[in-house]
Amino acid sequence: MKAxxxxxxxxxxxxxxxxxxGRGDAVFLLGRNEADLQRxxxxxxxxxxxxxxxxxxxxxxxxxxxxxxxxxxxxEALGGFDTVIVTAGMFGTQEQLEAxxxxxRALLTVNFAHTILFCEAARTRMMExxxxxxxxxxxxxxxxxxxxxxxxxxxxxxLSAYLEGLDHRYRDAGLVTICxxxxxxxxxxxxxxxxxxxxxxxxxxxxxxxxxIDRKRPQIYxxxxxxxxxxxxxxxxxxxxxxxxx
Amino acid sequence: MLGSASMDTPSVPPKALAKRESAxxxxxxxxxxxxxxxxxxxxxxxxxxxxxxxxxxxxxxAVLCRGLGRSYGDSSLPPPGVSDVAGTxxxxxxxxxxxxxxxxxxxxxxxxxxxxxVFFPRGYFVPVTPGTTFVTLGGMVASDxxxxxxxCAGTFGEHVTxxxxxxxxxxxxxxxxxxHSDLFWATVGGMGLTGHILEVEFTMVKVPSPWIxxxxxxxxxxDAYMTGLAQAAEQWPMTMGWIDCLSSGDNLGRGILMRGRxxxxxxxxxxxxxxKKRPGxxxxxxxxxxxxxxxxxxxxxxxxxxxxxxxxxxxxPEAFFWPLDAILDWNRIYGPKGFTQYQCxxxxxxxxxxxxxxxxxxxTLGGASFLCVIKDCGAEGRGLLSFPMDGISIALDIPxxxxxxxxxxxxxEHVIDDGGRIYLTKDNYTRPEHFAAMEPRLEAFxxxxxxxxxxxxxxxxxxxxxxxxxxx
Numbered sequence: 001m002k003a004x005x006x007x008x009x010x011x012x013x014x015x016x017x018x019x020x021x022g023r024g025d026a027v028f029l030l031g032r033n034e035a036d037l038q039r040x041x042x043x044x045x046x047x048x049x050x051x052x053x054x055x056x057x058x059x060x061x062x063x064x065x066x067x068x069x070x071x072x073x074x075x076e077a078l079g080g081f082d083t084v085i086v087t088a089g090m091f092g093t094q095e096q097l098e099a100x101x102x103x104x105r106a107l108l109t110v111n112f113a114h115t116i117l118f119c120e121a122a123r124t125r126m127m128e129x130x131x132x133x134x135x136x137x138x139x140x141x142x143x144x145x146x147x148x149x150x151x152x153x154x155x156x157x158x159l160s161a162y163l164e165g166l167d168h169r170y171r172d173a174g175l176v177t178i179c180x181x182x183x184x185x186x187x188x189x190x191x192x193x194x195x196x197x198x199x200x201x202x203x204x205x206x207x208x209x210x211x212x213i214d215r216k217r218p219q220i221y222x223x224x225x226x227x228x229x230x231x232x233x234x235x236x237x238x239x240x241x242x243x244x245x246x
Numbered sequence: 247m248l249g250s251a252s253m254d255t256p257s258v259p260p261k262a263l264a265k266r267e268s269a270x271x272x273x274x275x276x277x278x279x280x281x282x283x284x285x286x287x288x289x290x291x292x293x294x295x296x297x298x299x300x301x302x303x304x305x306x307x308a309v310l311c312r313g314l315g316r317s318y319g320d321s322s323l324p325p326p327g328v329s330d331v332a333g334t335x336x337x338x339x340x341x342x343x344x345x346x347x348x349x350x351x352x353x354x355x356x357x358x359x360x361x362x363x364v365f366f367p368r369g370y371f372v373p374v375t376p377g378t379t380f381v382t383l384g385g386m387v388a389s390d391x392x393x394x395x396x397x398c399a400g401t402f403g404e405h406v407t408x409x410x411x412x413x414x415x416x417x418x419x420x421x422x423x424x425x426h427s428d429l430f431w432a433t434v435g436g437m438g439l440t441g442h443i444l445e446v447e448f449t450m451v452k453v454p455s456p457w458i459x460x461x462x463x464x465x466x467x468x469d470a471y472m473t474g475l476a477q478a479a480e481q482w483p484m485t486m487g488w489i490d491c492l493s494s495g496d497n498l499g500r501g502i503l504m505r506g507r508x509x510x511x512x513x514x515x516x517x518x519x520x521x522k523k524r525p526g527x528x529x530x531x532x533x534x535x536x537x538x539x540x541x542x543x544x545x546x547x548x549x550x551x552x553x554x555x556x557x558x559x560x561x562x563p564e565a566f567f568w569p570l571d572a573i574l575d576w577n578r579i580y581g582p583k584g585f586t587q588y589q590c591x592x593x594x595x596x597x598x599x600x601x602x603x604x605x606x607x608x609x610t611l612g613g614a615s616f617l618c619v620i621k622d623c624g625a626e627g628r629g630l631l632s633f634p635m636d637g638i639s640i641a642l643d644i645p646x647x648x649x650x651x652x653x654x655x656x657x658x659e660h661v662i663d664d665g666g667r668i669y670l671t672k673d674n675y676t677r678p679e680h681f682a683a684m685e686p687r688l689e690a691f692x693x694x695x696x697x698x699x700x701x702x703x704x705x706x707x708x709x710x711x712x713x714x715x716x717x718x
Contacts, residue, residue, distance in 0.1 A: 010299055014339075022364070036300075039353075043339035047364050188299040188336050 001025040001213070002078040004071070006059055006118065007088030009033070009040040011187030012137065015206035016085060021054060022047040023210075028074040028081065030059035031088070059118075061088050061110045067121045075125065082132040083213065084122040086115060089137065091189050097151040104151060111155035116162050123166070123175060131174020135213055136163055140181045140221065143230045146246055167218045176216045180209055183226035198225045280329045286577050287318040288530075288584035289646060289674055291707065297333035301353060305412045305442035308332035310706045313382030314357060317389065318587045319674030320707035321437050327718030328705075332442065334384055340364070341445065349407065351447040354384030366563075367518055370450045373405040377619075378568055383446040389671040390435030390632040392639075394484035394506070394567070397624040401632055402448070403434030410445035414699035418444065423628075432694040435629030437670055439704050439713075440695055455514035458484075458566040460506040461558040464549070468499025468602045472638070475622050478505040484566075488617040490545040491608055491642060492538075499605050501620070502552050509560055519562045526574035533581040536645055541615065548617060580645050587672040588657055589641035591623055591634055596664040601638055607660050608642070611653055618642035630691040633669040641672070651675050658684075670708065681712050688713075 001020065008017035008029040021027045021044035029044070031037045037056040044054040055077035059070035074081055090107040097104045119134060126132035141149040142156030160179055167177035184190060185200040200223035212220040221227035233246075283293035295312055298304035305311065312322040312331040324331050334355030341351045348370070352361070358372065359379035365371075376391040385391075390403040399405075408422045409430060421430040433440045465471045471487060478485045482505035489501035570576055577585070592600040601620060608615075619641040623634040644650060654675040661668065667684035668676055682688055692713070696702070702715050709715045 014299075039339050039341055042341050046340040046343050188297065191297050191336070 001083050002081045003083040003085055004028045004030060004074040004081045005085045006030040007086060009036045011189055012182060012185060012202045012205050013087030014040060015202035016087060016209055017044050018047050019206045019210055024049050026052060026078050027054050028077050029054065029056040030070050032060045034058060061114045061118065064114055064117045067118050071121055071125060080129060084134050086118065086136040092152060094148050094150055108155050112158045115159055127173060127175055133176045133178065133213055135178040135180060137180045137182060138163060140183045140226050140230050144233050148246060178212055178217060179219045181221045183223060198223060283323055285319050285322060286316050287586045287674060288577055291323055293324045294330050295333035296330045297336045299336040301334060301337040301444045304332045308442065309704055311384060311438050311442050313355060313385035314380045316378055316381050317671045319672060320711065321671055323707035325705040325707055325710045325715065325717060334382055348450040349447060350450050351445060352383055354443045354446055355382050357382055366456060369452055371453045373449060373451050374399055374402040375567055378571055384443040387434055387443055387446055388436060388438040390627060390629045392634045394486045396634055397479045397622055398483045400624060401627040401634060403627055403629045403632060406434065406446060406448045408447040409433060409443055411441040411443055413441040414703045428694045429698055431628050432630045432691055435632035437706065439709050440698055441704060453508045455509045455511050456519055456563060457509040457514040458506045458561045458563050459509040459513060460504060460561040460566055462502055462504045462552065463556045464552045465503050466500050467497060468605055471499055471501050471503055472598060472601055474503045479622050483507050486619060486621040489620050490549050491605055491615055491618040492542050492545050494609050500549060506566055513560060522564050522572055524572055524574050527576055527578040530578045531581050536579065536581060545617060583646040585643050585645045586650065586674045587641060587643050588654060589639065589669040589672040590661045590666050591637050591639045592664050592666040593635055593637040600664055601640065604640055604660065611656055615642040615644055630687050630694065676712060678712050678714060
């Protein structure tokens with residue numbers, strides 16, 4: 001596997017990049033902060049069994065103009081990547097986003113529009129050489145309109161719909177699209193929030209996601225229990241959803 | 247040097263970093279309420295751990311860092327009037343490793359467990375390991391931990407070559423045994439009170455195999471134990487043992503003595519020792535579960551389990567170095583009130599009977615404890631508050647009861663008379679006047695501390711309790 005990871009310096013992306021490098025994959029990191037990228041590249045290289053060099057390049061989901069050069073750099077370093085993983089994204093609580101339209105706008109743009117633009121750029125590259133795997137982190141928050149995550153959830157619902165459509169449209173042509181739906185995972189992003197039941201750890205999520213990539217599964221919940229939790233939530237009638245707090 | 251990155255790349259200046267942060271994500275989320283926080287002994291106080299992957303950002307206003315919270319008492323708890331401690335565990339990246347020089351540099355929140363998971367299968371080990379892998383590198387420096395090889399290898403601090411720290415004026419400095427050596431040696435064993443440790447650089451060791459050759463011996467009493475320990479130290483790189491401190495009379499201090507070394511490639515199994523599955527303690531035991539009878543039965547069983555007088559062979563490194571890591575959350579067995587560990591070192595000058603006198607005192611005071619660990623220590627380290635010194639170290643767990651303070655006081659008075667001292671990392675009860683009487687180096691430590699932190703910004707619940715640091 002020759003993987004490009006956007007967001008591999010933090011949280012679940014960091015865990016994923018480490019495990020991927022640790023099992024011998026060639027890894028290339030994309031992110032917004034040069035110093036942070038360097039540190040994570042060293043970390044991944046130290047975990048690589050044959051001490052592979054791990055390259056990195058600047059790429060900012062707020063700036064779609066940065067995508068092409070970043071993917072060029074990754075292509076060159078890896079000799080043509082076959083897997084693209086996107087874990088980057090923005091988060092805000094419902095209260096924070098309602099109170100701050102600047103932040104809301106940035107979140108909707110980054111999580112939906114720009115993530116899709118990035119995926120399109122990655123998709124065309126991989127399809128030109130016969131296909132590959134596109135694995136993108138959406139969220140359980142996109143499965144159903146819910147009171148505590150109306151705005152964040154909407155951005156992820158749109159992303160999930162895109163990823164599902166992409167998988168239907170291009171699977172036969174060789175492009176596998178994987179939509180990862182993490183529940184609450186204890187990372188820097190959720191630090192300070194009260195963990196609900198079934199909160200997961202980034203390392204466990206990462207091994208599940210790598211398994212899904214290997215088996216080419218189109219959709220995966222992590223931790224696994226969230227598949228059942230969301231199944232129940234999706235089945236709930238509207239009048240019930242209106243009354244409950246989640 | 248691994249990877250394309252270099253460790254001496256200048257980090258992004260704080261101002262630039264702050265600007266980047268405002269653009270996307272990473273808002274300071276609404277914090278959860280201040281809950282309760284405790285050390286490994288589970289004696290709780292109000293407080294909260296706040297974590298961040300970026301230690302430079304996290305430590306800007308923090309008064310104390312906390313790693314995995316394995317210090318037993320109040321070393322990693324916020325001082326009264328302060329709610330938050332900076333949790334370092336998300337800052338856990340390996341920054342460089344050079345297989346030639348064996349020099350490794352990592353962020354301070356990296357756990358020993360994760361470090362060994364990556365490097366042990368490749369034949370590298372840490373020069374010194376404490377009795378658990380659930381510790382961070384920052385914690386290992388702050389406590390200047392020691393292990394079964396102390397009589398040969400010294401403390402962990404002896405193998406540290408550089409520390410990157412945030413000091414009280416807000417700046418970030420690199421200190422080594424040569425550069426800012428006063429800060430360096432005050433930080434080694436300094437309980438996090440000289441500044442925030444951001445990165446740790448130290449020298450790993452290469453091991454001949456990942457397995458341990460161990461000999462263990464059942465010894466009938468404390469005198470035989472001490473003789474055996476001294477003999478073993480001359481020939482073996484690793485020694486330690488367990489004592490049944492409830493036994494008395496002729497059996498006083500009967501126990502199991504262990505000595506070990508790394509197995510040679512010839513005697514070691516070909517396979518790597520697979521990590522052991524860990525059962526956990528799923529709930530806090532009720533108070534009555536731990537009583538003199540249950541403890542006595544446990545100790546008896548532990549002694550009898552060692553059927554033959556002597557046993558030897560190849561042992562799993564986890565069972566040898568970190569037996570208690572096999573039981574997740576074992577601290578819950580001490581019940582809702584928690585427990586404390588009393589660990590002291592008695593110097594050689596206290597004479598060969600020092601351990602016996604300590605155990606006799608303990609049995610008259612009736613401090614019901616599981617097995618107690620006795621090990622001989624080598625020379626004192628260079629860390630200004632480093633715990634070990636040439637002599638013997640005794641450690642025992644004490645469940646918290648109404649008279650725990652008096653028990654610790656009496657033990658401390660005895661230790662002071664013998665010229666010994668206690669280990670701050672384990673402590674929750676020592677009085678300031680007792681600590682001052684034990685610690686002739688305290689003045690030197692405080693001098694360096696005040697040189698770098700005149701207003702005593704860096705504090706813990708423990709430093710307020712023992713050093714009289716300001717509250718709030």
